[in-house]
Amino acid sequence: MVQCDERPADRAPSWVRCERCAELVYGKRFGRTLSVCPGCGWHAHLTAPQRLDQLLDRGSTSPVGQVEPVHDPLEFTDTRPYPDRLADARAATGLREAVVCVRGSIEGRPLVVAAMDFRFLGGSLGCGVGALITEAARTSLRQRIPLLLVTASGGARMQEGVMALMQMAKTAQALTELDEAGVLTLSLITDPTYGGVAASFATLPDVIIAEPGARLGFAGPRVIEQTTGQRLPEGFQTAEFLLEHGMVDNVVPRSALRATLGRLLALGSPSRRPPRDVAPASSGRILRRPEEVAQRDSWEAVRLARHPERPTTLHYADHLLEDFHELHGDRLGADCPAIVGGPGRLNGLPVMLIGHHKGGPGLAERQHRSFGMATPAGYRKSARLMRMAEKLGLPVITLIDTPGAAPGAESEKGGQAVAIAENLRLMSRLKVPVVAVLTGEGGSGGALALAVADRVLISENGLYSVISPEGCAAILWKQPEAAPAAAAALRLDARELLRLGIVDGVVPEPPGGAHGDHAAAAALLRDALGAALDDLVPYEPERLLLERRSRFQRFGVETRIPSGTGRGTP
Structure with missing residues (x-):
């Protein structure tokens, strides 16, 4: 900054020359812009x-x-x-x-x-x-x-x-x-x-x-x-x-x-309990019995879960949260655009929202977001935000919508397997409530890396699977056209997942699916999240950890598939 006439040092100069574009700016105007050049945006x-x-x-x-x-x-x-x-x-x-x-x-x-x-x-x-x-x-x-x-x-x-x-x-x-x-x-x-x-x-x-x-x-x-x-x-x-x-x-x-x-x-001193002036959201409807969930063809469930106009995490953030502030980066060298997250307030309660983001319906944006397939940097970013949430006592909400973790040489060199494993360990020991919602696709370990939670919910048209139907068909059926049969065999739709005990409840969607009405889908999700957090927020950390670990320890021990149900066979 150059003074163009001689004045006492504690008084503003009459004119200021921008160090970047060399434009002369009237001193009082420069003061009104907080010492930022109105021409090029240079910050003095x-x-x-x-x-x-x-x-x-x-x-x-x-x-x-x-x-x-x-x-x-x-x-x-x-x-x-x-x-x-x-x-x-x-x-x-x-x-x-x-x-x-x-x-x-x-x-x-x-x-x-x-x-x-x-x-x-x-x-x-x-x-x-x-x-x-x-x-x-x-x-x-x-x-x-x-x-x-x-x-x-x-x-x-x-x-x-x-x-x-x-x-x-x-x-x-x-x-x-x-x-x-x-x-x-x-x-x-x-x-x-x-x-x-x-x-x-x-x-x-x-x-x-x-x-x-x-x-x-x-x-x-x-x-x-x-x-x-x-x-x-x-x-x-x-x-x-x-x-x-x-x-x-x-x-x-x-x-x-x-x-x-x-x-x-505003995040500085959050209470573990919702503010008193916020009405509890216990009216939120979560479908908890398989018979409450409409039965649909498994391949149709796959089609709906992948609909390109289905709401993304940032869509939900806009509708669900007040004062949402997206944070970026893993602090190690990258910012993966397939994972987004940051703090905000849900029904007045400060929370940390983290989720996969596939991007908008345009192909270029979806490619930029890698169709929601996170790199190791994405999982490290999510871990950083979870640790911050635990430090500040913020409940964690994760929204899951991914075909799987990003494949490729760069992801492998970056430690994809280690990044996912570290998230599984971290989420197992977070001392704050964690609610995960499968809002679209839940593909393999890339989805599970955000789903080790106290309550795991799924949208009515969501899915969750160890592998994509196409991948399963290629490996076991040896023919890609067998994907619909693989989808049925994998039992990846909301009704079957609820029956298996993999999810704790199903979040209803607007008629025709969430892609047709983002606002209505967000309202239903808000009610479900509010109900889950009303239940979890009063828990002491020790109870959260004990019950979260017990939830996952029982898989493969208590889960039973009733006989007489149809199964696809390779």
Whole structure:
């Protein structure tokens, strides 16, 4: 940002030149756009006080207790003594250190905020910053309110040597205590965030959002290019690049930050019981006896379950949940579009929704979503969201609609079998209620990876099978045209699954099927989910775990298929 006339530093310039497109913007207009270029969307750097002023409710701030760290532990001197550099930074910024920590509120919801200021020695992480971040986390822990970290840093502070390095572990431990206590943590990545900050408290919170164009990484691009001799791709380490590669949950423009953070903060202290002002949804109708479910041809059930206009997880999220906020990425390198999920409120109760997403009726969108066939990154993303739900005490709802897990060399190299197995283990021990609904196809282990639940329901026209009818026909019948016979033999429709005890109930669909009326299908699903959660939410974790494990242990022991029923034969 360039000032075009001389004014006191604490007053806005008359004109601002955009660093990206070089457009001149009238200073007052630039202020009204929150220091974002109205032409190209470039987000200018903000000071810590500016950031707090933009994010927090007016008049809500109070300082977090100060701490006095070790001063100049190495007696470091380069071209100047380190104490002189500190004094200059304090005089230039009016700050004591490179982070400002306060208690405040966003849209009336209390939180603790630690906002970094790049002007102060490049926002470097030294003993002072480490002590203040740790104190902010402890304040959050004592008061049981969420912690928001706003990062801007070039890395660890070289003038403090290995003492600065230790602050990475110190701040990571502080966030671990918040994890153990079930306190929500949020990170807002601003430009730039590198080095020791990126590799510690900036990337450990439950939800990571980034401003457009913000850069995040352990090593800077110049260092990487000099070390490897390779030219980096365009946009490398930017927020958009990181979103695509599963490292951040969302890229949020500055104008939407307060609203986004407000929705996320609503998850901060959920009760295990529904709010008192929310009417119980016990009126929800779940078909629990096989004779209540219409009998239909198995192949017709397959056709309906695969209907391209059947509602997807995102369709259901729009109809079922208030304040749904989709989260992205496995935090390891990818964001699988075949699995979607995020928090929202069902009948006023905060929940975590996770599900397969086949995409809309258009072929290009369905191909982008791999027809709901998840990669290992998709199952790792779902596991991350489940762990977050357990930490915050949110019930988990999974919506299953997939032909199976994504096949192929890339999935195998990524550890598809391990990713599915890890989900089975994780869901077996989640200490929050879990309700799974087979809303369409339930194909093999790719479906089961989201279906180890306290209550397993199936939509009236859903299916669940160890293999597709086509696959079964090819292997056992040795002819693909035997798929209808294989479908009948596999007993994969809702009525048969209820009779076998594989599902606990059937969710009715509108006449003709869910594809004909998404809103009506969602209303029926909402009632069923509400009824299931009304039953499960009061359970203590020990009861949930015991009954969930017992549910799956009995399969193959108690399940009996009455004699005299027709079976397909190869």
